[in-house]
Amino acid sequence: MIRFTLNGKIYGFEGPENTPLLWVLRDGAGLTGTKYSCGAGQCGYCQSGQIMAVAAMLRSLPSPTDKDIDRKHSNICRCGTYSRIRKAIHRAAELSREGSGDE
Ligand code: FES
DSSP: OOEEEEEEEEEEEOOOOTOOOOHIIIHHHHOOTOTTTTTSSSOOTTTHHHHHHHHHHHHOOOSSSSHHHHHHHOOOOTOOOOOHHHHHHHHHHHHHHHHOOOO
């Protein structure tokens, strides 16, 4: 039995060692606020931080290159969606320039 404390409450889990933490929380502890998401590695957990960081970066660097993005954008994505994030940054920059009339 594994015992753990979460949000000040003690929980126990007894099951296979390879049970994902998500199932321990959802099924074992009944904490259904923890979501599985789509299951395709696109959880979105990092998105709000990514968006805020990119918005700040685009203010000072409206047309970032891939190298600029690699150097300046250091937000971590546990799902490893960095190529998609880079593509989204370029698209956000493009839309931002169009909206500002700079293009
Ligand atoms: S999409 Fe899951 S942490 Fe970034």
